[in-house]
Amino acid sequence: MNEHVSTIQTLALELIAAASDERTLDEARVSVLGKKGTLSLAGAAIKDVPGDQKAAFGQALNTARAAITSALEEKQNALLEIADRAALSGIDLTLPARPVPIGALHPLTLIRDEAVQILRRMGFALADGPEIEDEFHCFDALNTPADHPARNEKDTFYFNSGKLLRTHTSSVQVRMMETATLPIRIIAPGSAYRRDEIDATHLSVFNQLEGLYVDTDVTLPDLKGTLEYFFHEMFGTTTEVRFRPHFFPFTEPSFEIDVKLQVKGQAPRWIEVAGCGIVDPAVFEAINATRKDRVLDHGKVTGFAFGMGLDRLAMIRWAIKDIRLLIENDIRFLSQFA
Ligand code: DAH
Secondary structure, three states, X not given: OHHHHHHHXXXXXXXXXXXXXXXHHHHHHHHHHOXXXXXXXXXXXXXXXXXXXXXXXXXXXXXHHHHHHHHHHHHHHHHHHHHHHHHHOOOOOOOOOOOOOOOOOOHHHHHHHHHHHHHHHOOOEEOOOOOEEOHHHHOHHHOOOOOOHHHOOOOOOEOOOOOEEOOOOHHHHHHHHXXXXXXXXXXXXXXXXXXXXXXOOEOOEEEEEEEEEEEOOOOXXXXXXXXXXXXXXXHOOOXXXXXXXXXXXXXXXXXXXXXXXXXXXXXXXXXXXXXXXXXXXXXXXXXXXXXXXXXXOOOOOEEEEEEXXXXXXXXXXXXXXXXXXXXXXXXXXXXXXX
């Protein structure tokens, strides 16, 4: 009986050695170890083996199975290695890899992050508000009368509900003053929307950064110092900055800020970059009325506010001539910022 098993083993090992691919190896495995395989059938015959020989027979079976299994495994590995080598033949592993394109931040993101960093160093904290606003936060609380042109349907995107897409980030000022305790020192970068005719300097969605500082002793020199420092950090300390009297409903006095642009080969020119001013007491009063307290008592509390166009800052920084480039996602344009 045991000789029979050893013959099976010898034949099996020959079959395995002769197998030249996965398929013939698998056939060899089935023909020996499969349900009707030679070794399985021999094993089934153990019941006919006389009792005193059963143990020796069982051992012979186990030894044969172990030898066959490990031969199968070895052969399997050897075949895999041959296949791997064949797959790699003709491939030059010393060739340099294909370059992987690396993404980059959008210029608007770069300029926003830089503006935020400068202002955070001065103690301003980030604030946020909804882009779908109501008239109270966008206009009424900001002392903007019902007949102000900004409120016109021709200039502003209104929803049927009476809500609107905020026309400026100044609405975030109101939201902060409604809930905050003093001092309030916030900045709010974000989108604003207007029904502007689209051209090289206008889009119907653009980006602003709003700032507000309210406390018991905020003065006009604080405003000037803060924004002058900001634009010097942004465009270099030799950049000239001027404050030009202007009108905004929510600040009094109000100014527009210009920086002097020096482009090589061109005459220097002033370019408007922000609006700002001392918070109008009427704004504090409107908010006190909704807060139902007098935390913003204009006898005791003063503040300054500013709003700047981030698209404009990016256009100045990189001499971008057409604002539409900022939203077209043309890779030839964007890859210059990588
Ligand atoms: N909201 C104004 C605009 O969109 C900009 C502005 C001007 C914001 C004066 C201010 C400010 O906070 O004080 O044109």
